[in-house]
Amino acid sequence: MAELSDLSSFDPARPGAAEQIAGLLFALVLVDPNLQVVELNQAAEIMLGKSAKQLVGKNMLHVMGPLDPRVEHRLGTSDAALVAREISITTGEAERRINLTASPLVSHPGWRVITLSEIGHEESGNDDQLASTMGAPSILAHEIKNPLAAIRGAAQLASRKLTGADTKLAAMITDEVDRIVRLIDRMQQLGARNTEVAEACNPHEAIRSAIATVRAAGTCKVEIIEEFDPSLPPVLANRDALEQVLINLISNARDAVRSAGQGQVTVRTRFVSGLAFSAIRLGRAVRLPIEITISDNGPGVDPAMRDHIFEPFVSSKQSGQGLGLALVRKLVHDMNGSISHERNAKKGLTRFRVHLPMAIAKTR
Template sequence: MLANLPSPLFVVDEHIRLRTVNPAAEQLFGASLNMLLDRPLSDFLPAHATILDLIRHVAAGGASVSEYGVELALSKGETIAVDSHMTPILETPGHVLVVLHPCSVARRLDQHRVQRGSARSVATLAATLAHEVKNPLSGIRGAAQLLEPSIGEEDQPLVQLICDETDRICALVDRMEEFSAGRPIDRQPVNIHQILEHVRRIAESGFARRHRIVEHYDPSLPDVEGDRDKLIQVFLNLIKNASEAAQPDGGTITLSTTYQHGWRMALGTSRERLHLPITVEIKDDGPGVPPDVAEHLFEPFVTSKPRGTGLGLALVAKIVHDHGGVVSYHAGEPGAVFRVSLPANRPNGRGGREQEEAAQR
């Protein structure tokens, strides 16, 4: 089994000497099994490598750690980005199992950083449109209403068309203005399950009344430090999208929560690590998102809906980022899965703000 794993896997002892190495790890280090076994890992990595520090941390603390977006400089001069997963081997004290995967989550984090910049651009554009477009549109609508009494009945639909279209454009600008920075988030300890229950009741009494909503919750989940109303807006939007994508009659929407201990991610090349142990997933059984749209799904004005504006998921991404979290899309089997990862609330009030600052950078 280990020999067939495509990801590099190795075991080190208490002196961080290599004890087990699979073929993928041989390829990674550019050395054969005989050359690697019983050799210090530091012979194949720089002395300051993050991987070495993480292994020491796992060996000393006895808890598993996942670190995403680790820059791994190899002795042969190559530098690669990997997602690393490390766990102590309980049966052999001091030994640590290390699995490395090609960087995936970190790449999505870089995409989210681009999305955040896009959201700021939308806010600037909205402010311009409010002045240059929205105000003149109000004048056009008023002029159309003044003309209405003096035109014939056959032209009345044209007046209504002018009013309807100006209202639609003004509403679009109003939605874009939601991307503005506004007031800072009112951070309080929030029970994510209470938020999901509130959103579920709204959905079942309205847009998702013909669907079945299934819940798989981790009852031991700690609170999130965040703004209750804004988080409701996030999950209301995601569940509404799921209801529109699910099978029309009898479709299923699955809500699940999990706690991922030791789950940490790097933002780009920053040394900051985001600790996002709380994960909420919203899954539907619809057709999924077209591949050409999925990569840009959280960018403004990107949508797979015939009449969509492409602002709903962009706003979701902005709110989640403001909370120091990450939202991502994954293809389901079938359907779509939207995953929101958030920081846990800390009793001393620290943590959430630190991660928000890291996300903003």
């Protein structure tokens, strides 16, 4: 195998170091011995929420906000290699959970390459593992539903012969059977390996339909604000799946602000252009320039749960089953999209960001 330094095998068409670094999906920052930012790739601009022009020359510790004191001490006093997992940084007033590495450059004492990769969002899970965990075989679901149907039928027959408080007991049996059936259906959805066909669709039509559904289903009057970019191109998605995702996210946001005096939910769309997100799908990079953000001014998710909210059976609601966001994650993933969660403590806002691919116009 030829060495990297073997110029005899140099291919002028081969991407150079700069192109390779620019194409990385994780953030990479070059810092000098004083921890000042010298260079960074596009993923780092996205992660840190600022352009290279704004970041170059800034101290890396200040750019990331307050860090774990041990990590900050190591970065500030030693140029040795460092690996820090699941630490918090603050970017653009939003808190993120990341893994950080600092690699010293032997050829340039004091200089380091710092990488940042976000955790606690939909990319952290393995779909095959989720499918094998959640995907109970159809035959098993069928065998469970059969006796449940018999129990429900018996309860309905009994209710016709019962009176007074006993009829409430029969109704409770029926309601509980229905709840278990719904739970099984949702578990089957999570475990399904088949995906719906993605087509070009207007994201704003899907959003407005979802908002109308949420308003019709709820008695709580919560203000839902639309901040749409009217120039947004069609998104490549399954319309029904996208509506389901939005209904879940908007309903959760509405429930989160239900007790707030001035509860407010905002749905915003924008085209992220040069700050296009990427995700690995089937061994290839997918650009995700269309962003849909659902924000609410509720109390936010319990910090202890923030890294696990997209996992099955994790819920902050007393009566929650913990399958809503897990299903959302799967539906977004099936559309080759990405979903993430962040908390802006200063503004008191919780945000869920959905990034989706743009539909490519067909040429004649």
